[in-house]
Amino acid sequence: MPNIAPQVVEEVHSILGGFVQEGDTVIDATCGLGRDTLYLAQCVGERGQVYAFDIQETACRQTQSALQVAQMEKQVHIICENHVNIKKYVQTPIRAAVFNLGYLPNGNRHIVTKAENTILAIQCCMDLLLPEGIIILAVYTGHEGGKEEAAQIEQFLHQMPATSWQAIKKQIINRKNAPELYLLQKK
Ligand SMILES: C[S@@+](CC[C@H](N)C(=O)[O-])C[C@H]1O[C@@H](n2cnc3c(N)ncnc32)[C@H](O)[C@@H]1O
Known part of the structure; x- marks a missing residue:
């Protein structure tokens, strides 16, 4: 039987899989262990x-080795930089961007994404997005600052003009600190 609440990574991949086509340009704004970049x-x-960003060198290295193992380095640019600088590196229109927020799994829990940077990076991706393209955000709320980041992102998406954007939120409502999934599609 299908699960109505799959793991966040699975769900993000399943959504991306419906949009991203061969030959597309896409962004992973927080590459971490490289799972989304690889997908x-x-x-x-x-x-x-694929343009993959992360501020931590350890994350960029882990992504690099995941790609090496899968022999998929050719189509990926790993950029060890703050995602607010996306437009310095990407000028091609993109089909999709993914933001998997919070801290690096098994890494330093004090290095986390911050709403002000995340929102600037979302704005860069919105400018680069093709019509009908999507931005997916997986937002975790269990760590310090996570709830505040989620609230600011939601507030930002809430005021997107409905004539040109569709913004959706998905969350399990009977589990404490359940991750929040936001989807933004350009009309
Ligand atoms: C939850 S992890 C990403 C997981 C990853 N997508 C994966 O598949 O394993 C969040 C990542 O965001 C990175 N990060 C935090 N602030 C950032 C920023 N301003 N720009 C780019 N990356 C950032 C962290 O270093 C961390 O690796």
């Missing part, structure tokens, strides 16, 4: 491009 690299194939 995107599979989707876009050798003709496409």
Whole structure:
């Protein structure tokens, strides 16, 4: 039987899989262990491009080795930089962007994404997004500052003009600190 609440990573991949096509350009704004980057690299194939950002060198290295093992380095640019600088590196229109927020799994729990940076980076992706393209945000609320980040992101998405954007929120409502999933699609 299908599960109405799959794991966040699975759900994000299943949504991305419905949009991203071979040859596309896409962004992973927080590459971490490289799970989303690897999935995107599979989707876009050798003709496409994935731009993967992370502020931590350890995350960039882990993403690099995940790609090496899968022999998918060709189509990925790993950029060890704050995602607020996305537009310095990406000028091509993108089909999708993914933000998996919070801290690096098994890493330093004090290095976390911050709403002010996340919102600036979302704005960069919105400018680069193709019509009907999507931005997905997986937002975790269990760590310090997580709830505040989620609230600011929601407030930002809430005021997107409905004539040009569709913004959706999905969350398990009977589990404490359940992650929040936000989808933003350009009309
Ligand atoms: C939950 S992890 C990402 C998990 C990853 N998508 C994966 O598949 O394993 C969040 C990541 O965001 C990174 N990060 C935090 N602030 C950032 C920023 N301003 N720009 C880019 N990356 C950032 C952290 O270093 C951390 O690796």
